[in-house]
Amino acid sequence: MKARLVTVSALTALMATGAISQDLSTTLPDAVGQVAPALQTYASEDLFGEVWQGENLSVRDRALVTFAAMMTRHETGELSEHVALALDAGVTPAEISETITHLAFYSGWGNATAAGVAAAPVFEERGVSADDLPAADPELLPLNEEAEARRQETVQGMYGNVSQGVVDNTEELLFRDLWLRPALEPRDRSLVTVAALIAAGQPEQMTFHLNRAMDNGLTQDEAGAMLSHLAFYTGWPRVFSALPVAADVFESRAE
Amino acid sequence: MKARLVTVSALTALMATGAISQDLSTTLPDAVGQVAPALQTYASEDLFGEVWQGENLSVRDRALVTFAAMMTRHETGELSEHVALALDAGVTPAEISETITHLAFYSGWGNATAAGVAAAPVFEERGVSADDLPAADPELLPLNEEAEARRQETVQGMYGNVSQGVVDNTEELLFRDLWLRPALEPRDRSLVTVAALIAAGQPEQMTFHLNRAMDNGLTQDEAGAMLSHLAFYTGWPRVFSALPVAADVFESRAE
Amino acid sequence: MKARLVTVSALTALMATGAISQDLSTTLPDAVGQVAPALQTYASEDLFGEVWQGENLSVRDRALVTFAAMMTRHETGELSEHVALALDAGVTPAEISETITHLAFYSGWGNATAAGVAAAPVFEERGVSADDLPAADPELLPLNEEAEARRQETVQGMYGNVSQGVVDNTEELLFRDLWLRPALEPRDRSLVTVAALIAAGQPEQMTFHLNRAMDNGLTQDEAGAMLSHLAFYTGWPRVFSALPVAADVFESRAE
Numbered sequence: 129m130k131a132r133l134v135t136v137s138a139l140t141a142l143m144a145t146g147a148i149s150q151d152l153s154t155t156l157p158d159a160v161g162q163v164a165p166a167l168q169t170y171a172s173e174d175l176f177g178e179v180w181q182g183e184n185l186s187v188r189d190r191a192l193v194t195f196a197a198m199m200t201r202h203e204t205g206e207l208s209e210h211v212a213l214a215l216d217a218g219v220t221p222a223e224i225s226e227t228i229t230h231l232a233f234y235s236g237w238g239n240a241t242a243a244g245v246a247a248a249p250v251f252e253e254r255g256v257s258a259d260d261l262p263a264a265d266p267e268l269l270p271l272n273e274e275a276e277a278r279r280q281e282t283v284q285g286m287y288g289n290v291s292q293g294v295v296d297n298t299e300e301l302l303f304r305d306l307w308l309r310p311a312l313e314p315r316d317r318s319l320v321t322v323a324a325l326i327a328a329g330q331p332e333q334m335t336f337h338l339n340r341a342m343d344n345g346l347t348q349d350e351a352g353a354m355l356s357h358l359a360f361y362t363g364w365p366r367v368f369s370a371l372p373v374a375a376d377v378f379e380s381r382a383e
Numbered sequence: 384m385k386a387r388l389v390t391v392s393a394l395t396a397l398m399a400t401g402a403i404s405q406d407l408s409t410t411l412p413d414a415v416g417q418v419a420p421a422l423q424t425y426a427s428e429d430l431f432g433e434v435w436q437g438e439n440l441s442v443r444d445r446a447l448v449t450f451a452a453m454m455t456r457h458e459t460g461e462l463s464e465h466v467a468l469a470l471d472a473g474v475t476p477a478e479i480s481e482t483i484t485h486l487a488f489y490s491g492w493g494n495a496t497a498a499g500v501a502a503a504p505v506f507e508e509r510g511v512s513a514d515d516l517p518a519a520d521p522e523l524l525p526l527n528e529e530a531e532a533r534r535q536e537t538v539q540g541m542y543g544n545v546s547q548g549v550v551d552n553t554e555e556l557l558f559r560d561l562w563l564r565p566a567l568e569p570r571d572r573s574l575v576t577v578a579a580l581i582a583a584g585q586p587e588q589m590t591f592h593l594n595r596a597m598d599n600g601l602t603q604d605e606a607g608a609m610l611s612h613l614a615f616y617t618g619w620p621r622v623f624s625a626l627p628v629a630a631d632v633f634e635s636r637a638e
Numbered sequence: 639m640k641a642r643l644v645t646v647s648a649l650t651a652l653m654a655t656g657a658i659s660q661d662l663s664t665t666l667p668d669a670v671g672q673v674a675p676a677l678q679t680y681a682s683e684d685l686f687g688e689v690w691q692g693e694n695l696s697v698r699d700r701a702l703v704t705f706a707a708m709m710t711r712h713e714t715g716e717l718s719e720h721v722a723l724a725l726d727a728g729v730t731p732a733e734i735s736e737t738i739t740h741l742a743f744y745s746g747w748g749n750a751t752a753a754g755v756a757a758a759p760v761f762e763e764r765g766v767s768a769d770d771l772p773a774a775d776p777e778l779l780p781l782n783e784e785a786e787a788r789r790q791e792t793v794q795g796m797y798g799n800v801s802q803g804v805v806d807n808t809e810e811l812l813f814r815d816l817w818l819r820p821a822l823e824p825r826d827r828s829l830v831t832v833a834a835l836i837a838a839g840q841p842e843q844m845t846f847h848l849n850r851a852m853d854n855g856l857t858q859d860e861a862g863a864m865l866s867h868l869a870f871y872t873g874w875p876r877v878f879s880a881l882p883v884a885a886d887v888f889e890s891r892a893e
Contacts, residue, residue: 363710583839
């Protein structure tokens with residue numbers, strides 16, 4: 129704690145206002161403390177009091193990956209509270225909206241449907257209107273045609289004769305459309321994708337997306353802090369299965 | 384789209400009635416469009432408007448595998464709507480009932496319990512009575528004793544000294560009972576099993592069941608279309624982890 | 639059945655009272671039988687009537703691992719009934735409380751939150767008070783410092799430069815704190831951890847914890863019976879992916 133106290137940052141300042149800290153407590157219903165007082169203490173002292181204040185990842189990013197993880201795990205009970213928390217931490221309504229749309233493709237339509245149902249009353253309460261949300265058909269970000277051609281050629285060669293539908297939709301809907309939508313920064317799009325893969329227990333799909341996240345600006349310190357943060361929300365074993373993949377990615381990029 | 388327009392099939396005719404298309408929209412609550420207009424557009428234009436109309440897999444099969452996937456993922460929020468959709472698409476109440484029973488064993492008792500709770504009001508509303516449902520103790524389909532003896536011998540040898548209970552129940556409850564119940568065609572039983580394995584993220588268990596599905600009459604085109612369809616409902620990464628297994632199965636059967 | 643009838647044990651005597659058997663039926667809502675009569679029959683005759691009465695694992699342990707598995711799978715619909723069932727089977731309120739706290743770390747905060755919400759009304763109905771529950775900050779069990787130093791050194795070496803936060807929290811919060819809390823026997827802590835790993839589909843994390851469970855007193859017969867029991871609650875494929883890991887652990891310990 130000492131080192132942290134002398135480097136008071138904007139983040140800890142934000143936490144110090146008490147606003148986020150109070151929001152965090154709304155994600156843990158009173159019933160939990162009545163049944164498991166120890167868990168309530170771990171939550172307030174360790175998870176809320178230490179982990180969320182770690183300086184290697186912003187509170188805003190922590191709120192975004194937590195929402196992505198809980199949405200992916202279909203943990204709908206406190207999902208509205210996590211939407212409100214993300215908004216208070218600086219995630220915009222447009223970014224919540226776009227995260228839901230993005231993860232429809234990366235963690236399934238049913239998860240996105242439930243997330244929409246959870247977010248709707250929060251948006252309404254806060255007066256979020258249609259104008260605040262990403263258009264269905266915006267002007268897309270420019271595409272790196274060369275990289276996409278390589279990706280497409282690889283996937284076509286591997287799976288074209290297994291399911292041409294998957295190959296075509298991956299190109300047309302994901303890499304030539306969804307990933308180019310401007311309402312969520314490519315770095316954030318990668319961030320929620322990696323969080324979803326960890327939460328879903330799919331480390332075998334993480335190499336491509338963690339590399340892409342770091343190409344898109346995620347630092348190694350942020351990736352490490354995300355793993356540490358998500359251990360609480362996905363359970364330790366999910367993160368321990370992701371660690372060797374992250375180790376390989378970090379090593380390969382250091383060469 | 385052009386090629387499809389000149390080969391109007393029974394399926395597209397069914398879709399053209401608008402009945403299924405209207406049903407599909409009931410699986411996406413209005414709240415989703417209020418929060419994520421882009422997702423609503425992807426749903427109506429791409430998922431409902433294109434994918435569900437793909438000619439390589441019938442609407443009936445699509446509704447059945449979608450229900451199996453959502454049930455396996457315990458996505459209960461719109462599960463009643465998916466039961467209604469499946470019934471409208473030509474899945475019989477008996478087949479829904481039997482799918483729930485089958486997947487109790489392949490995706491867990493809790494998922495089957497929740498699916499029963501979701502289906503009950505739909506069955507009641509449509510006047511489905513006990514007479515329409517499979518008996519608990521019907522006359523079973525004939526068993527390929529030789530193949531079953533081989534399977535049993537292999538599993539006994541591998542796991543008999545680990546858990547004789549698993550080995551015995553697998554033989555007595557699954558392969559000498561459940562799989563022989565006549566209320567769901569073996570091909571459909573395999574279809575929902577493979578869909579459940581993809582949805583649960585268990586490609587490592589898929590080789591046996593995809594081969595069995597194809598032995599039971601599922602075509603390679605149908606399997607490929609199922610993968611493409613399920614990408615939307617399970618998320619892309621689940622399907623990308625299943626693709627190499629499908630590729631191996633297709634290749635080994637082509638030899 | 640014959641062999642079992644002549645060795646009537648305390649467990650079968652407990653079952654014979656009908657109390658547990660009646661409790662088990664509360665975990666299967668009437669709706670299930672209305673939709674899937676066959677599933678109701680499989681439940682009453684095979685799962686409740688045979689599996690739960692298997693002599694290799696106590697009814698108390700079965701209720702505990704069932705609760706751990708359903709909590710891990712976020713199957714919240716009948717979770718209150720499973721808490722009540724566990725209490726009737728001899729799991730204490732303190733052990734339920736501590737299982738929820740333990741699995742917050744091993745299957746995620748959101749699962750523990752939902753489990754707390756499910757347990758609270760059962761605790762209230764039964765007059766469980768704060769005095770019956772484990773303190774947040776008890777005197778800890780003694781630690782095997784040498785073994786922990788080895789574990790820590792290995793993990794530090796593998797992942798220290800990937801995520802020091804994970805490495806530090808694993809040591810400080812899990813192995814020097816959570817695992818030493820006295821309200822749940824180390825053997826039971828291991829039992830629910832292994833059940834959670836099977837339920838979550840993470841056999842790749844099971845070797846360490848199954849060995850630890852057996853070091854902590856779980857017998858091979860109990861482990862085998864747990865696999866057979868959990869097949870029903872997690873689905874067969876989860877257990878078939880766990881069997882090779884269990885086989886390797888059993889074999890390595892027999893040498």
